[in-house]
Amino acid sequence: MSEYNLQVLLKRRPVGEPVEGDFEIVEGPVPLPGHGQVLVRNRFLSLDPYMRGRMSDAKSYAKPVELGAVMEGATVGEVIASNDPAFAPGDAVMGGQGWQRFCTMDGAKLRKVDVNEVPLSANLGVLGMPGLTAWVGLEDIGEPKPGETVVISAASGAVGQVAGQIARARGARVIGIAGGAAKCAFVKDELGFDDCLDHRGDLEAQLDAACPNGIDVYWENVGGHVQAAVFPRFRDFGRMVMCGMIAQYNIAPGADAAGAPPGPNLGPVVRKRLRIQGFIVSDHGWQRYPQFRAVMLGLIRGGQLTWREDVVTGLAAAPRAFIGLLKGENFGKLVIKVE
Amino acid sequence: MSEYNLQVLLKRRPVGEPVEGDFEIVEGPVPLPGHGQVLVRNRFLSLDPYMRGRMSDAKSYAKPVELGAVMEGATVGEVIASNDPAFAPGDAVMGGQGWQRFCTMDGAKLRKVDVNEVPLSANLGVLGMPGLTAWVGLEDIGEPKPGETVVISAASGAVGQVAGQIARARGARVIGIAGGAAKCAFVKDELGFDDCLDHRGDLEAQLDAACPNGIDVYWENVGGHVQAAVFPRFRDFGRMVMCGMIAQYNIAPGADAAGAPPGPNLGPVVRKRLRIQGFIVSDHGWQRYPQFRAVMLGLIRGGQLTWREDVVTGLAAAPRAFIGLLKGENFGKLVIKVE
Numbered sequence: 001m002s003e004y005n006l007q008v009l010l011k012r013r014p015v016g017e018p019v020e021g022d023f024e025i026v027e028g029p030v031p032l033p034g035h036g037q038v039l040v041r042n043r044f045l046s047l048d049p050y051m052r053g054r055m056s057d058a059k060s061y062a063k064p065v066e067l068g069a070v071m072e073g074a075t076v077g078e079v080i081a082s083n084d085p086a087f088a089p090g091d092a093v094m095g096g097q098g099w100q101r102f103c104t105m106d107g108a109k110l111r112k113v114d115v116n117e118v119p120l121s122a123n124l125g126v127l128g129m130p131g132l133t134a135w136v137g138l139e140d141i142g143e144p145k146p147g148e149t150v151v152i153s154a155a156s157g158a159v160g161q162v163a164g165q166i167a168r169a170r171g172a173r174v175i176g177i178a179g180g181a182a183k184c185a186f187v188k189d190e191l192g193f194d195d196c197l198d199h200r201g202d203l204e205a206q207l208d209a210a211c212p213n214g215i216d217v218y219w220e221n222v223g224g225h226v227q228a229a230v231f232p233r234f235r236d237f238g239r240m241v242m243c244g245m246i247a248q249y250n251i252a253p254g255a256d257a258a259g260a261p262p263g264p265n266l267g268p269v270v271r272k273r274l275r276i277q278g279f280i281v282s283d284h285g286w287q288r289y290p291q292f293r294a295v296m297l298g299l300i301r302g303g304q305l306t307w308r309e310d311v312v313t314g315l316a317a318a319p320r321a322f323i324g325l326l327k328g329e330n331f332g333k334l335v336i337k338v339e
Numbered sequence: 340m341s342e343y344n345l346q347v348l349l350k351r352r353p354v355g356e357p358v359e360g361d362f363e364i365v366e367g368p369v370p371l372p373g374h375g376q377v378l379v380r381n382r383f384l385s386l387d388p389y390m391r392g393r394m395s396d397a398k399s400y401a402k403p404v405e406l407g408a409v410m411e412g413a414t415v416g417e418v419i420a421s422n423d424p425a426f427a428p429g430d431a432v433m434g435g436q437g438w439q440r441f442c443t444m445d446g447a448k449l450r451k452v453d454v455n456e457v458p459l460s461a462n463l464g465v466l467g468m469p470g471l472t473a474w475v476g477l478e479d480i481g482e483p484k485p486g487e488t489v490v491i492s493a494a495s496g497a498v499g500q501v502a503g504q505i506a507r508a509r510g511a512r513v514i515g516i517a518g519g520a521a522k523c524a525f526v527k528d529e530l531g532f533d534d535c536l537d538h539r540g541d542l543e544a545q546l547d548a549a550c551p552n553g554i555d556v557y558w559e560n561v562g563g564h565v566q567a568a569v570f571p572r573f574r575d576f577g578r579m580v581m582c583g584m585i586a587q588y589n590i591a592p593g594a595d596a597a598g599a600p601p602g603p604n605l606g607p608v609v610r611k612r613l614r615i616q617g618f619i620v621s622d623h624g625w626q627r628y629p630q631f632r633a634v635m636l637g638l639i640r641g642g643q644l645t646w647r648e649d650v651v652t653g654l655a656a657a658p659r660a661f662i663g664l665l666k667g668e669n670f671g672k673l674v675i676k677v678e
Contacts, residue, residue: 053610060610061575223605236400242608262601266562269581270617271392271399277615278608 005030006315008099010065014055017250017326022055023319033104038087040105042077042097045315045336046124047322048158052249061280071099076113076123094123099318101338117297125333126307127296130158133281135292137241138166141277142217146171149211151230154221155196156183158333159243161307163219164193169304175210177203177226179328191306203229223247231264234272242278249326308332314339344369345654347438349404353394356589356665361394362658372443377426379444381416381436384654384675385463386661387497391588400619410438415452415462433462438657440677456636464672465646466635469497472620474631476558476580477505480616485510487555492565494535495522497672498582500646502558503532508643511556514549516542516565518667530645542568562586570603573611581617588665647671653678
């Protein structure tokens with residue numbers, strides 16, 4: 001165990017695509033827990049597309065990370081020392097400890113996790129924020145019904161893989177969209193989607209073939225040319241679950257900055273009675289975490305939910321891995337093994 | 340009373356803006372009611388923007404009017420003869436009798452109306468399809484709350500004037516948008532909206548002044564430059580009630596035909612957790628008509644709901660009046676006094 005701290009700071013705000021020089025990696029002493037605090041050694045750090053927004057000072061739903069501060073992020077780790085009677089050394093915990101090896105946290109901000117249920121890192125994916133996002137978005141907006149056609153963009157990613165499997169468990173026919181043959185094969189063969197389309201090919205023709213009667217639910221993770229291909233193919237009463245639009249996070253991190261390309265003409269929203277709705281899981285999602293976790297564990301035990309992680313080793317590799325995430329270079333839920 | 344029938348037929352499908360030559364006015368004998376049927380003499384015909392869609396054979400939520408057939412439309416009239424024991428000569432009725440003076444209808448398709456409550460023609464507006472549309476859209480999608488800012492496009496029109504007054508009765512701050520000083524003065528002074536903006540002026544600047552904290556609910560009747568000005572000004576959790584987009588009915592009657600201009604980039608839907616939802620009142624609205632009528636009559640009695648009609652005399656004037664409706668030339672709910 002390295003007995004000094006390692007932290008990734010936001011050094012400057014990226015302009016367009018982030019570069020490694022936007023971050024700074026610093027060493028320092030292991031902090032001491034104050035009154036009521038817990039010292040945690042992070043084992044895994046979650047890297048997620050929303051973090052691009054935190055690097056920008058454009059108005060958004062959450063405050064940006066300050067320059068010179070540790071980058072925000074969800075982590076799972078081990079309690080090393082505790083001044084909170086609810087935690088003891090050796091406990092596995094999840095929380096938002098950020099891009100760093102050690103940190104001190106108020107006990108109230110940590111959640112104990114049972115490592116006998118699933119591997120520790122799964123608490124950042126299928127049982128973490130991405131999984132909760134998938135579940136909340138389908139429960140509240142997508143509401144897939146048996147026999148309906150559900151299309152999931154970024155289908156091999158952290159949210160997409162869970163959303164598609166939940167929709168399948170609810171009896172829907174699920175078509176993924178991913179980039180490249182390897183991801184498509186994984187989505188179809190290992191995640192069990194009914195089909196998976198490669199957005200690098202002629203997506204419109206593939207959608208026509210895979211969804212001959214149109215699309216009831218579209219899970220939007222990406223925007224761009226994928227959204228343009230899906231939008232005209234909604235059936236009446238279709239739902240578009242707006243989870244993210246990663247294709248433009250580097251153009252318009254605030255999501256409506258000048259330079260964002262136009263979107264679809266909204267005429268079909270009236271004629272087809274569509275519902276297009278955005279959500280942010282942190283609004284109300286975590287209040288429902290116990291119910292979510294129980295549902296997910298049930299699906300896992302029943303063989304209806306599996307997942308893939310893309311594990312990158314070492315905190316120092318986090319900036320480069322995050323830059324790749326925005327380009328779709330990861331394959332599965334991206335996590336950093338902190339060491 | 341003219342003792343012959345007069346009918347307006349759809350002669351050919353308009354290309355772009357309809358012209359009078361797209362219609363044909365024919366005379367004929369007064370029809371005789373068959374078994375269980377009622378002979379109705381129409382007194383007022385409703386003209387509404389949705390009729391542009393019925394003239395097109397582009398795929399839509401309802402079948403087009405066939406060439407050579409009587410144009411569809413809601414009417415109120417008087418029972419002349421009845422083979423249905425539920426109706427007697429002299430009864431006032433509402434139904435979908437179309438652009439014609441006389442017609443025979445199955446009694447089941449007619450609804451008796453009480454002319455002591457409101458004038459007969461009001462059953463085509465505030466107590467008819469447009470009023471029901473306003474009520475359903477706010478009940479199910481807009482859900483304005485006390486203190487929220489609601490923006491209503493086409494605010495002096497059949498739907499807009501009712502939607503705005505319902506929102507005010509629910510405690511919202513209501514800003515109308517209309518075309519020209521006369522309509523804006525009416526919306527503000529007679530309908531009692533908090534303000535009304537002229538979309539022929541600098542709408543963005545007027546919106547910034549009238550809605551300094553942004554917009555919670557937008558009632559979309561028009562599309563085009565009005566939608567473009569409103570969209571960036573939503574507050575978090577804003578709702579966009581998609582009732583219609585009249586600005587493009589002549590471009591893309593099927594609402595997604597080639598040639599429709601692009602819409603807004605949908606990034607803010609995620610960041611602001613917006614809900615954009617379309618609806619068609621005929622889906623479920625009429626099942627709730629009794630509740631709607633009771634609510635509206637309560638508002639009328641309480642002095643919270645008034646309205647303005649634009650009455651054009653003579654069925655032969657209907658094509659020209661309809662063409663003007665698509666250009667915003669009417670001032671208030673457009674009805675034809677059939678004579």
